[in-house]
Amino acid sequence: MKIExxxxxxxxGKFEIEGISNRIYWEEAGExxxxxxxxxxxxxxxxxxxxxxxxxxxKKYRVxxxxxxxxxxxxxxxxxxxxxxxxxxDLYISQILSFIDGxxxxxxxxxxxxxxxxxxxxLAIHFPEKFRALxxxxxxxxxxxxYDINWLHRQDVHGxxxxxxxxxxxxxxxxxxxxxxxxxxxxxxxxxxxxxxxLFFYKYDGNIGNEIKKIDxxxxxxxxxxxEYDYSATPEETKILADTIGIKxxxxxxxGHFPMSENPEEFLKYxxxxxxKIS
Numbered sequence: 103m104k105i106e107x108x109x110x111x112x113x114x115g116k117f118e119i120e121g122i123s124n125r126i127y128w129e130e131a132g133e134x135x136x137x138x139x140x141x142x143x144x145x146x147x148x149x150x151x152x153x154x155x156x157x158x159x160x161k162k163y164r165v166x167x168x169x170x171x172x173x174x175x176x177x178x179x180x181x182x183x184x185x186x187x188x189x190x191x192d193l194y195i196s197q198i199l200s201f202i203d204g205x206x207x208x209x210x211x212x213x214x215x216x217x218x219x220x221x222x223x224x225l226a227i228h229f230p231e232k233f234r235a236l237x238x239x240x241x242x243x244x245x246x247x248x249y250d251i252n253w254l255h256r257q258d259v260h261g262x263x264x265x266x267x268x269x270x271x272x273x274x275x276x277x278x279x280x281x282x283x284x285x286x287x288x289x290x291x292x293x294x295x296x297x298x299x300x301l302f303f304y305k306y307d308g309n310i311g312n313e314i315k316k317i318d319x320x321x322x323x324x325x326x327x328x329x330e331y332d333y334s335a336t337p338e339e340t341k342i343l344a345d346t347i348g349i350k351x352x353x354x355x356x357x358g359h360f361p362m363s364e365n366p367e368e369f370l371k372y373x374x375x376x377x378x379k380i381s
Contacts, residue, residue, distance in 0.1 A: 132160030140218030144297030146174025152366030
């Protein structure tokens with residue numbers, strides 16, 4: 103039986119991030135408006151596999167998903183060592199801007215989930231003129247600690263299984279089990295200490311605070327969508343953000359913290375109207 107190929111192409115390239123060379127992997131499909139997608143902490147770009155295969159989206163959008171350094175098929179920065187990785191706000195912004203500038207993307211749409219949903223707020227504050235629109239999935243201005251992140255990188259436990267267990271618990275009971283398992287599996291494949299290092303940004307360095315009041319939605323439209331089952335970035339937290347910015351948020355039914363990955367069919371029902379409005 104002949105296999106039908108997916109429309110996705112993969113690429114490697116070297117990008118200079120904060121003066122250091124990084125070998126980055128990205129996948130893309132479609133033509134039109136650039137839509138750069140940011141994966142969650144501790145995972146990689148495979149989370150957006152449904153978008154990269156969606157014929158309706160690919161007619162209008164060039165969907166581009168890159169693995170952050172240390173994640174997926176991207177390498178750590180040159181001369182790195184295990185145990186020293188911490189994602190800061192400045193480093194995260196530098197990664198995104200280096201990637202966008204390296205691909206010479208003009209006014210792309212950027213969509214991020216979890217830590218990606220947080221960083222789009224920082225982009226809106228500091229670089230609104232660079233983007234056509236920003237979409238935050240599971241966006242919250244801060245995270246109240248609810249577990250000890252040291253469990254994510256200890257010698258006496260299996261880090262991959264702990265990371266996978268935490269990710270599984272953040273997904274909705276209504277999401278398809280096969281999609282939940284694949285989402286969890288991506289987490290179980292992460293490098294040692296990477297999930298923990300990402301959470302330094304999510305729990306501490308990337309907290310927004312009163313800075314959120316600096317966002318001017320007229321300079322760059324922002325859209326906020328949050329799954330109803332997420333207890334990390336809750337719909338209530340997203341609504342506080344939306345009210346502060348002066349926009350409406352959308353609470354997505356039947357999904358949790360990883361809408362694009364755990365239940366893509368349901369998620370796309372909410373994403374289509376946003377992308378139609380942007381285009």
